[in-house]
Amino acid sequence: MDYPLGVDIAFLLLAVLAVVSAWRVFCTDSMVRASFFLLVSFIAVGVIMMLLAAVYLGVAMFFMMAVEMMVMALFMVMFMMNPAGLNPMMMVHQHRLSIGAGVAAFVVLGGVALLADFPVRPLPAGLEPVRSLGEEMLGDSMLIFESAGVVLLTTMVGVVVLASHRGRYGGAAEGSMPPGLEPGGEPAGMPEAEEGGGHHHHCH
C-alpha cells in the first residue's frame, strides 16, 4: 500500500521522535522528566497508529497514556529521592548485559522484519476501522473483551488489597520502620509508644 509523501515524512519524524524520547527516558537525570519523555514516545506511536487508520486505538492511547504518565510522575515525586533531577542520576545495574540484551532484541526482531516474507494485504477500500472494531468487541469476540474487563476488576480488588493501609490482622505498616532522615539515622516520624490509655486489645 502506497502512502502519500506527507504521510511518509510524518511517519519518519514521528519514528525518530518515538525512539529518541524512548531513549531519553533512561538517560535523563530527572525522573519526572523521564515519565514525560515516555509520554511523548507513546503519543508519537499513537499518531502513527492514526496514520495507519487505527483511529480509535490512537486516540485511546492518548487518553490512557496522558493519565498514566501523570500518575507515574506523581509516584516519582512521592517515592524517589531525586525526582527533580537536581543531581546527576545513573541508577543502573548489570549495565553491559542490559545494553547487550537490548541490542540483541533489536537485531533479532529487526532481522525478522527485514528477512521474513509477510503477506501484503492492505486494508480493504470501504473498511470503517472503528465500526469493525466495535462490532468485533461486542460480537464474535465479546467473551475476550468481557474477560479483559473481569481481569481489570480483579486487578482493582487485588491492588486495593495490596496497597491498603489496614489489613485484616492489623495495620499494614506493623513491624516496619520508617526511613531515617539521614542514612542509618533514627527512624523519622515514629509515633510515640502509647502507655496505657485503654488501647489494649482483648480477645473476646
Added chain:
Amino acid sequence: MTLVTLLLLAAALIGIGLYGALSQQSFVMLMMGLELMLNGVMLAAVAFWALSGAGAPEGQLLTIVVMAVMAIEMAMGFALVVAVFRTNQADMTEALSGLKH
C-alpha cells in the same frame, strides 16, 4: 511507511524497553521499560493489522487486549511499590533480598 519500517521502529522500542527493564534499579523506571516494550508490541500489532492482515478486526482487538495488559501491569506495579515501600522502605530493586520483611 512500510511494514518493514514500522516493524523496525517496533523492534527499536522493544529493544530500548528491554534495556530499561533489565538495567534500571528503581522500580518505577523498571516499569517504564516494560511499558516501552508493550508500546512496541502494540505498534507491531497495528502495523500487521493495517498492512498484512487485510483489516481483520481481531488485529485491533489484540491491541485492546495489550492495552488492558498495560493497565494491569501499571496498577499491580504501583500497588507492589506501595506494599514494598511500606514494609522495607525500599524503592530500589537491590534492597529486596528476601521475601519476608
